[in-house]
Amino acid sequence: MEILQHLSDGFLIALQPLNLGVVILGVVVGLFIGAMPGLGSVNGVAILLPMTFLVPPTAAIMFLAAIYYGAMYGGAISSIMLGIPGASTAVATTFDGRPLAIKGQADKALTAAALASFFGGTLSIMLFTGFAPALATIALDFGDPEIFALMLLAFATFIGLSGDDIPKTIFSICIGLVFSAVGLDIMSGEPRLIFFDIIGFMHGINFLVLAIGIYGIGEMLWTIEITRGESSMSKAVITVERILVNLKELLKTWKTGVMSSVLGFFVGILPAAGATPGSLMAYGVAKMTSRNPEDFGKGEIAGVVAPEAANNAASTGSMLPMLTLGIPGSPTTAILLGGMVIWGLVPGPRLFIDETEFVWGLIASLYAANFFAVVINILFIPLFLWMLKMPFTVLAPIIFVLSLVGGYAPTQDMHDVWLMLMFGVGGYLMRKLDYPLAPAVLAIVLGPIAEPALRQSLLIANGDASVFVTRPIAGPITIVALVLLVLPLLKLIRDRVWKRKLL
Amino acid sequence: MSIARRGMLALVGALGIGAVAASAPGVAQAWEPQKPVEFVIMAGQGGGADKMARLMQTVIEKNGWSSKPLTPINKPGGSGAEALVHLKTKGGSDPDHTIMVTLNSFYTTPLRQPGLGVDIATFTPIARMAEDTFLLWVHKDSGITNIEEFVVAAKEAGNDWVMAGTGKLQEDQLLTDFLNAAYGLNMKYVPYKGGGKVAKQLAGQHANSTVNNPSEQEGFYASGDTVPLAAFTPDRLELFPDAPTFRELGQDFVYFMQRSVVGAPGMSDEAAAYYRELFQKVYESEDWQAYRKKKSLYGDFLSDQALMDYWMTEREIHKAMLSEMGAL
Numbered sequence: 001m002e003i004l005q006h007l008s009d010g011f012l013i014a015l016q017p018l019n020l021g022v023v024i025l026g027v028v029v030g031l032f033i034g035a036m037p038g039l040g041s042v043n044g045v046a047i048l049l050p051m052t053f054l055v056p057p058t059a060a061i062m063f064l065a066a067i068y069y070g071a072m073y074g075g076a077i078s079s080i081m082l083g084i085p086g087a088s089t090a091v092a093t094t095f096d097g098r099p100l101a102i103k104g105q106a107d108k109a110l111t112a113a114a115l116a117s118f119f120g121g122t123l124s125i126m127l128f129t130g131f132a133p134a135l136a137t138i139a140l141d142f143g144d145p146e147i148f149a150l151m152l153l154a155f156a157t158f159i160g161l162s163g164d165d166i167p168k169t170i171f172s173i174c175i176g177l178v179f180s181a182v183g184l185d186i187m188s189g190e191p192r193l194i195f196f197d198i199i200g201f202m203h204g205i206n207f208l209v210l211a212i213g214i215y216g217i218g219e220m221l222w223t224i225e226i227t228r229g230e231s232s233m234s235k236a237v238i239t240v241e242r243i244l245v246n247l248k249e250l251l252k253t254w255k256t257g258v259m260s261s262v263l264g265f266f267v268g269i270l271p272a273a274g275a276t277p278g279s280l281m282a283y284g285v286a287k288m289t290s291r292n293p294e295d296f297g298k299g300e301i302a303g304v305v306a307p308e309a310a311n312n313a314a315s316t317g318s319m320l321p322m323l324t325l326g327i328p329g330s331p332t333t334a335i336l337l338g339g340m341v342i343w344g345l346v347p348g349p350r351l352f353i354d355e356t357e358f359v360w361g362l363i364a365s366l367y368a369a370n371f372f373a374v375v376i377n378i379l380f381i382p383l384f385l386w387m388l389k390m391p392f393t394v395l396a397p398i399i400f401v402l403s404l405v406g407g408y409a410p411t412q413d414m415h416d417v418w419l420m421l422m423f424g425v426g427g428y429l430m431r432k433l434d435y436p437l438a439p440a441v442l443a444i445v446l447g448p449i450a451e452p453a454l455r456q457s458l459l460i461a462n463g464d465a466s467v468f469v470t471r472p473i474a475g476p477i478t479i480v481a482l483v484l485l486v487l488p489l490l491k492l493i494r495d496r497v498w499k500r501k502l503l
Numbered sequence: 504m505s506i507a508r509r510g511m512l513a514l515v516g517a518l519g520i521g522a523v524a525a526s527a528p529g530v531a532q533a534w535e536p537q538k539p540v541e542f543v544i545m546a547g548q549g550g551g552a553d554k555m556a557r558l559m560q561t562v563i564e565k566n567g568w569s570s571k572p573l574t575p576i577n578k579p580g581g582s583g584a585e586a587l588v589h590l591k592t593k594g595g596s597d598p599d600h601t602i603m604v605t606l607n608s609f610y611t612t613p614l615r616q617p618g619l620g621v622d623i624a625t626f627t628p629i630a631r632m633a634e635d636t637f638l639l640w641v642h643k644d645s646g647i648t649n650i651e652e653f654v655v656a657a658k659e660a661g662n663d664w665v666m667a668g669t670g671k672l673q674e675d676q677l678l679t680d681f682l683n684a685a686y687g688l689n690m691k692y693v694p695y696k697g698g699g700k701v702a703k704q705l706a707g708q709h710a711n712s713t714v715n716n717p718s719e720q721e722g723f724y725a726s727g728d729t730v731p732l733a734a735f736t737p738d739r740l741e742l743f744p745d746a747p748t749f750r751e752l753g754q755d756f757v758y759f760m761q762r763s764v765v766g767a768p769g770m771s772d773e774a775a776a777y778y779r780e781l782f783q784k785v786y787e788s789e790d791w792q793a794y795r796k797k798k799s800l801y802g803d804f805l806s807d808q809a810l811m812d813y814w815m816t817e818r819e820i821h822k823a824m825l826s827e828m829g830a831l
Contacts, residue, residue: 046575050561143709184581186696189671191581191616199588203580326722327703334699338554341718342561344797348722412576452696459693460665460709 007129010360014368022055022063023365027373030070035078037212037406040087041071041332049339057343058358062365064339068332069369072312073377076113080106081384082399084216089275089311091211092283095438096296096303103299108246110381112301113308115250118374119257120309124265124316125366133352136324139269144457145467149477151450156484157284158439166488168435176443179205187455200415207444209407209420214437216403217424220396222431227392249301256286256302257309264310268317274330275314280442282310316366323351323359534773536571536600543603545586547579551698551716555762556604558794562785582670583608587621594768601767602629602778607674607760610821615830627766627775628810630782633795634759634802637678637735638746640713640720642705643728650733650752654686666690667701667710672830674760678714680828685754705729717742718798740799759801779806
């Protein structure tokens, strides 16, 4: 009851004209920042942070949080429309969103993305509202062994997918892991894999460079090849009737939505993870638990719902450790945290007690931001579809330019642009040879989290690997991960033996 | 007519003189940036250095002190190696529009990676904005309340005592080595990426102790989860009056993290003067002073040759510490 009292007070604050205005403005700005490849919520929040000093702190954080939210919605747009991940958090959305658009069902994918985002966002804010302080302590209980176990589980969900070629999946993961190892090794303090002493490798390989290379440039090459320049893109239309049909189909994915939201929220809470791993893991789990996993990657609606619900849920989740522990759960919240410090707020366990008005105003504004984001997003869908009607001969150069900009924007280094072009060609070739590319992207996202966690755990445990199975939280997660890893291998062996017997 | 014309002439003359007069005081520092200034941050987004850099940028923008915007770019790669090389390269092409926020890896990274060919003595000193402080922290559930109890507990645990810190062979490890040597301990140093993560390790009791900055621990300190035992400062910190300094405890050891602004090598004197004045204004601003007080920062404003002298002294100190650790 006390929570509801706080929440209604919060709504009174969030619905003040100034606050409501900044929320709507933030959502619109975020939507476009998210839709621009390479620019994600991190860039948006960082660029606009100094502007927020024109308004009081409560309005300022509402504005930035609305941008964060809007960007989560917007990221899906270019993932679906152009096949270029609009933001790092929307990489997994390209896996199925793009095939849907090619099949002429862009309207379905866009609607699904918007509604799944809304669902994931709202569900996670409810979890946030109800259990924030309690969940904060869980986040603290996650030490290195637990984080590594969780990462292991994420890899397992990708290997343990029936239908894919397992050796090729493992190969793809290994390539991604090697790329993720480039740069400074924090455990030894030494630079690692600095190819040809090129200084650009010092900052490591930004995974957006890999993702935009593979999905932007690689996808463009692939489309040019399969259509021989003749294709005009999908002929998607949007009518009320179609929306209703789409909605019916969407309702069938509610289980995926719930699962992904909870998973995304939880991954978001853990420091170091954030929305990108959350959405990739949700995709993996959705595929694994699906009745028709072989449709994933070919335009399965649940493959859009899962990452979109998860990334919005995770973005809410990552605000939890920021507010309650002063630890950012994602790069974007790290900047939000910087903002709070400048506004004179001390994030930490006492924030909920000392600054109730600020905290509950923010929570209420998240509900509002979510509502406006979904409405604005759906209103824009016809415009996006109209853009899709451009012939591919026009669209391809646009994709190319946006990819270049997207590769340059995060680090502002030409080195990354060249690297991205190479990944594009490499990704295209791997695709021709039928290698799955999503696992490589997953590995480059999770590698930098998993590797230090593994080494820190072993260092603390004096090299005793049993910490991963003996600790109360890490143990069960590790065991589930190992089972998932071993099952498909057993199945593979069984199938081989079976075949031999038949011969 | 002629009067009117004369009037016009007088007006034009006055305007002309006015224009000259307006620019006259500027002669000494006529230089102004011609395009956006690249504001390199030698650390990742969200870290201590990043937060301060964004605060400086905000103060400048809020007050409209710069005709061209400062555009922050994070270059955390290779413990700042990437940022240093970037600044050095910019020194060849556009030294007047590149400045950087720097910290102690400014000394250690060029020492540890001589292959970079970076000599910080060639860089342009702009301003030292602050020095951040370090304290020794433990979790309240450990029951440790002073340094004697800490030494007893850490001795007993031996190599199983986990000290979490930021990065390998950087500030936190230097301090850990000092503690190990001074008190005959054998603590295990485990590196993490970023002070926030280190603070969390202690709050979740995954580590036994840390040497965090106040700003990294203040949330947990406020809630009573973590306890500062002693400070690596010359005097007790206002925020933590109960934590004695190591000097009081008989160990003559003081260590700070610099928060300075440095310009590209080869920057023109005019541009350097412009940035020095700009950052002096930031330093004297109410916002910055309030922030310094709140985070109990040390270190007065230093500029020009005084700052370069400070760097050279610090570089020697770090060189000595690193060679003692066998890292050079």
